[in-house]
Amino acid sequence: MSKTSVTADIFSQISERERQALKRLADFSNVETLPEIWDLVAKRCGDTVALRDPHSKPEVVITHTQLLEKIKQFAAGLQALGVKVGDRLTLIADNSPRWFIADQGILMAGGVNAVRSSQAEKEELLFIIANSGSTALVVEDLKTLNKLRSRLNDLPIQFIILLSDEAPPSSETLKVLNFSQLMESSANHTLQPARQKRNDLATLMYTSGTTGKPKGVMLSYGNLMHQVTTFGTVVQPEIGDIILSILPSWHVYERTVEYYLLSQGCTQVYTNLRSFKKDLQQFKPNYMLGVPRLWESIYEGVQKQFREQPENKQRLINSLLAISDKYIKARRIAENLSLDHLDASAIARLSASIQASALFPLHALGEKLIYNKIREATGGKIKQMISGGGALPKHIDNFFEIIGVEILQGYGLTETSPVTNVRRTWRNLRGSSGQPLPGTENKIVDPETRKPLATGEKGLVLLKGPQIMQGYYQNPEATAKAIDAEGWFDSGDLGWVTPEKDLVLTGRAKDTIVLSNGENIEPQPIEDACVRSPYIDQIMLVGQDKRSLGAMIVPNLEALQKWAESHNLELCIQDDNVTETTSQKINLESKMSQDLFRQELNREVQNRPGYRADDRIGPFKLILEPFSLENGMMTQTLKIRRHVVMERYHDIIDGMFA
Structure with missing residues (x-):
């Protein structure tokens, strides 16, 4: 496709407001x-x-x-x-x-x-x-x-x-x-x-590989220039x-x-x-780029200052924050920008507008007493903060909206140069990753059949546009797996699309875990190291958008039984109330059991070649049901179906990181 036709295609898809923003980049047209x-x-x-x-x-x-x-x-x-x-x-x-x-x-x-x-x-x-x-x-x-x-x-x-x-x-x-x-x-x-020319290779950016060997992502000048010439639809400095x-x-x-x-x-x-x-x-x-962990650190610093205030002032602050939380949620519904109420009726939006109006005076009081001072701590002149590298926690999104600092959450991968989607100031749908950049398409398909799904249905996210990489350097097999014959890139993420084309991510289909600091972790090599422990039968790492890795562990009960006997203890699987402090019996939740597995994890992970601090496993949970074909948690080739395990143990995993 010629450069002229690409430009025409981009302009055919965007709003008048975005079109005006792109005119600022006219100098770069040639x-x-x-x-x-x-x-x-x-x-x-x-x-x-x-x-x-x-x-x-x-x-x-x-x-x-x-x-x-x-x-x-x-x-x-x-x-x-x-x-x-x-x-x-x-x-x-x-x-x-x-x-x-x-x-x-x-x-x-x-x-x-x-x-x-x-x-x-x-x-x-x-x-x-x-x-x-x-x-x-x-x-x-x-x-x-x-x-x-x-x-x-x-x-x-x-x-x-x-x-x-x-x-x-x-x-x-x-x-x-x-x-x-x-x-x-x-x-x-x-x-x-x-x-x-634009089709010429500009840079190789190496991303984690499932075998531990990085893959060289080939980004052309055209890939990079697409980002420069379309990001004006997001921010206009x-x-x-x-x-x-x-x-x-x-x-x-x-x-x-x-x-x-x-x-x-x-x-x-x-x-x-x-x-x-x-x-x-x-x-x-005026602008900052960050990953969720950075915004969390600002939030935690503010919360620490709140906790240091006298009790009566803490109560006032918490009360105003709670009221403002209700205010912004009502305002979202009124403006049709609530992810949970996208199909709200006109009457529901009117009701929300009335509620927001009633709450506004107290929200304004919070602005006068508290929120403007928090903004001053960030310099007081931020126009937008752009967030990527992982999903933004809901409470962080809410907090910054309350204090009047706008976060534009984006989405993309190294293979997509990276931005494919991002929220806009005039369409800041919290909980989403925003609409596509000009020239970019999202398609949701069934993970198994690859058949396209209807708007609102959850499936595998495919991406297409001028920012998609040329391929993996000297790795045609990996390239063919990532990009199909029609040019659709397999993101490895699960999600759905709203009627207004906002992308909402719900999890991972591929193995890669992205921590809240933006680090990409390939779990397989770490899991392979952990199962060297005689006490670990199966393990699956978790931690998407969290500060650290966690693990779901199926213990080797036979080895664990022998370990218990060597310590003159009786392993008790069913009685969750038994601990070694009240009996000579122990269970999987006892301190001795937990200490044993903590020691095993630390040793095997740290002894692994190429160990990095982000590889460390934080919280873990011992579960008795093995991953198997019968319960649907393994594929026919005996690979763990990670998204199925995540769904099955959703509450337990959330509790691990609480």
């Missing part, structure tokens, strides 16, 4: 690749600060004009070292202005970058370097280089760039330059235009608006929304968890 954007931005708002890092020493402040020049310098330096169009370079670094300069410098030079955090495991990084076919490395600092150095001679690496100004090792056999040396080397080289950046810049969600906001002349301020609260008040951001 742009093929991301690096071309920065010249246009510099011409429009060159003196505006683009990147600011207040935590570096000295503080870094770079205008949009300076940013363009630094990207060009970096690109020219790479070309002087021999980088040609299509060459792969692995970029291993974390949030900083130099990350952005390196990212766009690689693309401007014509290279394809494979990106990952410097904190990632050594074996994972080495796999990415090898799998991507990288011939050069750009790394955070000497510490990162030293972590990898012993194995680099086995790879076709021609040179290494440090993003720090540390002196390169004098004994190094590979060519190593620091950031300043690379920038200086560009002085004698004229940057040659890469002349790439003004030149100089402040973005507070805390998520990893190499993560596709942060990365592509950063591209959009910076393309609009915004100023990005880098922060971190330690400085986050102070930076909120100092820099007063």
Whole structure:
């Protein structure tokens, strides 16, 4: 499909309000690749600060004009070292202005970058370097280089760039330059235009694989440009608006929304968890990107302050919050924005409108006494907070609506660049993940038959649009499983669509568990490690949208019986009231039993190669009924049907994380 027909298709699907928003992006209508954007931005708002890092020493402040020049310098330096169009370079670094300069410098030079955090495991990084076919490395600092150095001679690496100004090792056999040396080397080289097109590969972003090996998601310039040229339907920033950046810049969600906001002349301020609260008040951001865990941390901080108030003030606060909760729910029904009342009659909406009007004065009192002060703690100038990387808990959504801070929940995956759906300010249906971006389609199908389901029916979510990846790098089998012949991408998520095309997610069909901090966990390798314990017969990890993993465990009763006998105890399966403090009998809920399984889980998980802190299993529950074909919890190939287990033990799982 030509670029013109794609544009026409996008404009045919959107509202007049969205159409007006897209006109702001008219400058990019003839742009093929991301690096071309920065010249246009510099011409429009060159003196505006683009990147600011207040935590570096000295503080870094770079205008949009300076940013363009630094990207060009970096690109020219790479070309002087021999980088040609299509060459792969692995970029291993974390949030900083130099990350952005390196990212766009690689693309401007014509290279394809494979990106990952410097904190990632050594074996994972080495796999990415090898799998991507990288011939050069750009790394955070000497510490990162030293972590990898012993194995680099086995790879076709021609040179290494440090993003720090540390002196390169004098004994190094590979060519190593620091950031300043690379920038200086560009002085004698004229940057040659890469002349790439939208269908050309821009970046490889590695996502977790079920075997433990990451898969390289191939994102083209067209994939990334779709995000830049359609996100104007979501937020419309003004030149100089402040973005507070805390998520990893190499993560596709942060990365592509950063591209959009910076393309609009915004100023990005880098922060971190330690400085986050102070930076909120100092820099007063207009926009923030975050995962549910970040919003939870703000909520918990506010709740902590509430609990420190005198009892009479706590009662007042809780009373006003309860009234405001009723007010916003009534207002949603009146505005036809209540997920639980989408089919509300005109009379029901009128009744809700009357209720909201009656409650408004008390809500306004809460605003005057409490809510405006909470907003001041976030800087007081937030226009919207954009949330992704997992489902937003209902109480968090409600709380921020009460205090007048708007959260726009979005949805997508690395394979979709990532945003496919997002709530809009004029259609902020809480509990949903919003309507599709322009040019994007959602389809709900039966997970087994793949037959399309009617509006409102729950099934497997398929996605289609210009942001869908080109495929998994050097992995045609995985690509064929993910994208069908008609171009529909299998999200692995379950959900349904409202009559107004809002996507509502209800669970996972695929194995991947996404924690509330945005980390993706593949459960199978961890489960395989856990069943090495003689006491664990079957295990299924849970924890979608939670802070940590949890587990449903079917114990090996024979091994458990022998363990009990070795401790002169009698294992009692049925009598839930028996504990070792009142008898020589124990049950599955007793402290000794729980301690045994906690010890087993910790040992097996931590001894697993590539262990990460997010792999740790938190709450767990011992259950007696095995997963089997007979009870429908296993497939014909004896794989656990995770969504069935989740449905069966829904209340127990919720209780584990309460």
